[in-house]
Amino acid sequence: MAEEGSVHVSNKQVFLKDYITGYLEESDMCVKTDNTVHLKLPEGSNGVVVKNLYLSVDPYMRLLMQKFDTHGIFSHFALNSPVRGYGVARICESGDPNFKKGDLIWGTTGWEEYSVLTSTDDHFKIEHTDVPLSYYTGILGMPGIAAYYGFELCSAKKGETVFVSSACGGVGQLVGQFAKSAGCYVVGSAGSDEKVNLLKSKLGFDEAFNYKEESDLDAALKRYFPEGIDVYFDNVGGQMLDAVVLNMKYMGRIALCGMISQYNNIDSREGTHNLISAIFKAVRIEGVQVHRYYPLYPKFLEFILPLIREGKIAYVEDIVEGLENGPAALAGLLRGRNVGKHIIAVASE
The missing domain is CATH 3.90.180.10 (Medium-chain alcohol dehydrogenases, catalytic domain)
Structure with missing residues (x-):
């Protein structure tokens, strides 16, 4: 015993x-x-x-x-x-x-x-x-907190354009739905046609694209955001972030939540070459550090639990x-x- x-x-x-x-x-x-x-x-x-x-x-x-x-x-x-x-x-x-x-x-x-x-x-x-x-x-743990408070950092307004990378992941799928609830036009990127279809059919994104099928990310973003991006929620970094900076609107906002594309090659990380555009466009870039928001967890639950129970958010x-x-x-x-x-x-x- x-x-x-x-x-x-x-x-x-x-x-x-x-x-x-x-x-x-x-x-x-x-x-x-x-x-x-x-x-x-x-x-x-x-x-x-x-x-x-x-x-x-x-x-x-x-x-x-x-x-x-x-x-x-x-x-x-x-x-x-x-x-x-x-x-x-x-x-x-x-x-x-x-x-x-x-x-x-x-x-x-x-x-x-x-x-x-x-x-x-x-x-x-x-x-x-x-x-x-x-x-x-x-949705009720770390990814949910990161999505909710990370998106709050972006101060998105009704009618603005929002782009989410790795949009079918644990964080991205929530950010897209929060953005839609705020009245934004939302586009997500993912790595397969199956994920793209899921983003549009179940998760409510206005548009989505398979980044692996795009030879020119800058051109792809211009196709979906001809007038530019107000808010970018970044989960991948690397070439996607570099292309997004070129397509941000004046006084746009970027939330850096993850950089999946860089995790396997830390010793030879890809550089971001277009950051000078962030100066010209007065773009605000801020990192999402989820631990900062743990004291606000009860407030987050008050917001998200009713949406889950009423079937108003998919996960x-x-x-x-x-x-x-x-x-x-x-x-x-x-x-x-x-x-x-x-x-x-x-x-x-």
């Missing part, structure tokens, strides 16, 4: 074999199972032991698999510890007075079946379970079953193989 404050389990885990350069391959990670794990909180700890239910597959994780300065926002993955990311979990044991055994939470956890979280800073108790728990890896998930499929899921995400928010279902609710 386990002593108080501890859990004896069999624990499947995903490890990074070594720090990498270039594209992430499934073989860069390995899955191990320890059948005799004793999970125990350190003496006096205010942490928790959790059973992970859903894990979020996010592009930023690639940055933590190499020696790259994240300016203290994230720390690199340790080679002898499980990969980390956002997830939904149920508490098995708690040393934190704010959480009790059986509570559901979301926040950073390990890519493993069970985790010991020595700190619960930036973890949130899940109070609303009348919506899918998996939503707390996406597309791409769920894979089993932690053993995690390495393939993350490697595939970075090649654009997911359709919607990519999630790993680890255990039943």
Whole structure:
């Protein structure tokens, strides 16, 4: 029998074999199972032991698999510890007075079946379970907060033009719908015809295009925005950002939320050559740092939960079953193989 404050389990885990350069391959990670794990909180700890239910597959994780300065926002993955990311979990044991055994939470956890979280800073108790728990890896979690407050930075007005890259991802699909609700004309880019059709048929974008079929991104943007772009929500960086700057309107706004195109080649990043246009056009460019908005999470829930319950917002998930499929899921995400928010279902609710 386990002593108080501890859990004896069999624990499947995903490890990074070594720090990498270039594209992430499934073989860069390995899955191990320890059948005799004793999970125990350190003496006096205010942490928790959790059973992970859903894990979020996010592009930023690639940055933590190499020696790259994240300016203290994230720390690199340790080679002898499980990969980390956002997830939904149920508490098995708690040393934190704010959480009790059986509570559901979301926040950073390990890519493993069970985790010991020595700190619960930036973890949130899940109070609303009348919506899918998996939503707390996406629309009700970090991506939702990034989309909502990142789009707020852009101060979009009715009638303005909005462009969203990686528009079918966990963040982009929400930004497009927020922009439509604000009365904007919205165009998204994605990496397949399937995603383009989804953006227009289910997610409400006015137009969308497959950037992989465009030999000239500048010309493509001029086709969809003949008078220019008021707001650009950037999830990819690189050549797309460079083309967008040329097509911004005077006093346009750009929110930098991600740069997926650059995560696999940090040592040889593409330069942005057209930034001088941002000076001439007085374009405002601001980074979206999601942690800044965590204190506003209750306000965000007040806004988004009614929309979900009333069916006024759509959210597309791409769920894979089993932690053993995690390495393939993350490697595939970075090649654009997911359709919607990519999630790993680890255990039943």
